Amino acid sequence: MQQDHDIIIVGGGMVGAALAARLGHAGFSIGLVERDDAPTAPSGDYDLRISSLNARSLAFIKASGTALPEERSCPFRHIDVFNQDGSGHSLFSAEESGMEDFGIFVENLTLQYALWQRLEQLPSVTCYTHCAPLTTISATSARLLELDNGKTLSARLIVGADGAQSTLRELAGISVSSYDYHQLAMIINVETELPQQDVSWQCFTPTGPLAMLPLPGQRASLVWYDSDDAIKDREQLDDEALKTAIETAFPTRLGKLTRIVARASFPIKRQHAQRYIGKRLALIGDAAHVVHPLAGQGLNIGLHDADTLAEIIIQGRDPGDYVNLLRFECQRRAANQAMIAATDSFHHLFTGAKPLRQLGDLSLQLAERFPLAKRMMMQQANGLNPFKRR
Ligand SMILES: Cc1cc2nc3c(=O)[nH]c(=O)nc-3n(C[C@H](O)[C@H](O)[C@H](O)COP(=O)(O)OP(=O)(O)OC[C@H]3O[C@@H](n4cnc5c(N)ncnc54)[C@H](O)[C@@H]3O)c2cc1C
Known part of the structure; x- marks a missing residue:
């Protein structure tokens, strides 16, 4: 039955x-x-996957009636970016940028669970778990989706939000361009002797950034970017040896570690779909684009896709109207392309050859010299209009 x-x-x-x-x-x-499965409630130690959510993303989540538990999220008001050798440094402050904070760090699981809890309260939403699309065909006024559990669904619009390896994108015949940075990001959740304040910092080194994302209390999520081989060697270390390696490589401001809570490594690549739309079909989130995570923007731009698409659907008559889908593609492709280019240049400027790194230092020094430009940059990164008075 359909x-x-x-x-x-x-x-x-x-x-x-x-x-x-x-x-x-x-x-x-x-x-x-x-x-x-539907996600289960997070409990105990913090999950390894943490994301920053900026102002626009938080507003979008709130507009769906979803509440995020405060006890498992950490607001941050400063972003400190510096070079390991001290040649470049820039401190971004939310207050100076006209914002109360830059957003929050939250476990991916906490956010996903809160959203699914909200879905349970909404009578017009049906969740089909443990199944995936097999085929899809479009007719004039609807698109059909055949699932691998024997069910067939139909809708006026089908949206692919099924991640970087999107099946829906493949079924729609949409190709991607991609680039492998040949780097891994090792994420390590730690407990620290020092309280981790409301600042998130990133230290650039010639082999890749070292980042600290604050978690509530004396906890932090560390991200260690390095070559595939270097991270694979580090994965072999036991907790004591890894603790020593971190204390040696990371800036002294991190202080001593009291516990390694969890760790895992993720490959770093960028990817962009050739198009975001088809007949009664749209792609959002990682299904449409994957960006280098060094600026913590991948999820944010995915949520901005969802925000733009939702607004266009809510204002229109037919959710799959092609002209409206074109509007979505125009707006989001330009913004996402800019983010891909920005994160790509950060990567090459700060981990490339020495002349490039000197240019990177200069950009940090310039950011410090021009507070207005800095303020506008941060508002833009938060999904806010930098030209609007607030
Ligand atoms: C190391 C690292 C750190 C990051 N840090 C940040 C950060 O601080 N801030 C930030 O904004 N972003 C960050 N990102 C990026 C962020 O994690 C991703 O952009 C985000 O998870 C994408 O969400 P998504 O829902 O589009 O895709 P996914 O999280 O991949 O979700 C896809 C969903 O689709 C389901 N699915 C897959 N295939 C099928 C199928 N065939 N049928 C049905 N369901 C399917 C999956 O089970 C999953 O539930 C980081 C990424 C990395 C690698």
């Missing part, structure tokens, strides 16, 4: 679930297709 919806969203990760919650909250009939 189930009809206004919109089907494939992928119930943070971006797909956020779009489902926003559109379900606005009264649309939504089918959310997720190949895994």
Whole structure:
């Protein structure tokens, strides 16, 4: 039997679930297709995957009626960016940028769970778990989605939010351009002797950045970017040896570590879909683009895609109207392309050959000299209009 919806969203990760919650909250009939289980409530130690959420992302989540638990998130008001050899330094402050804070750090699982809790409250949302798309075909007024559990769904628009390896993107015949940075990011959750304040810092070194993302209390999420081989060697270290390696390599401001809580490594690449839309089809989040995580923007721009698409759908008559989908593509491709280019240049400026690194130092010094430019940069990075008075 065929189930009809206004919109089907494939992928119930943070971006797909956020779009489902926003559109379900606005009264649309939504089918959310997720190949895994529904997320379970986070408890105990903090999960390894942490993301920053900026002002626009937080406003979008709030607009869906979703509440994030304060006890598992950490607001941050300063971003400190500096070079290991002390040649470049720039401190960004939320207050100077006209904002109360830059946003929060939150576990991916906490956000995803909160969104799914919201979906449970919305009568117009149906979640189909443990299933994935097999085929999809478009007709004039609807698109069909055949699932691997034997069900067939139909909707006026199908949205692919199924991550970097998107099945929906593949079924729609949309190719991607991609680039492998040949780097791994080792994420290490730690407990520290010193309290970790409301500052997130990033220290550039010729082999890759070292970053500290604050978590509530005396905890932090460290991100150690390095070559594949160097990270693979570090993965072999036991906790004591890893602690010593971190205390030696990371800036002294981190202080002593009292515990390594968890660790894992992730490959770093960028990827961009050739197009975000097809007939009654749209791609959002990592299904459409993957950016270098050094600026903590991948999830944010995915949520901004969802925000833009939701606004266009809410204002229009037919969620799959091609002209509206074109508007979505125009707005989001330009913004995402700019973010891909910015994170790519950061990577090459700070980890490239010496002349490039000197240029990187100069850009940090210039940012310090021109507070207005700094303020506008931070507002832009937060998804806010830097030309609007607030
Ligand atoms: C080391 C690292 C650090 C990062 N830090 C940050 C940060 O601080 N801030 C930030 O903004 N971003 C950050 N990012 C990026 C961020 O994690 C991603 O952009 C974000 O997770 C993308 O969310 P998504 O929902 O689009 O995709 P995903 O999180 O990949 O979710 C996809 C969902 O679709 C489901 N799915 C997959 N295939 C199918 C299928 N065939 N059928 C049905 N369901 C399917 C999956 O089970 C999953 O639930 C970081 C990334 C890395 C690698």
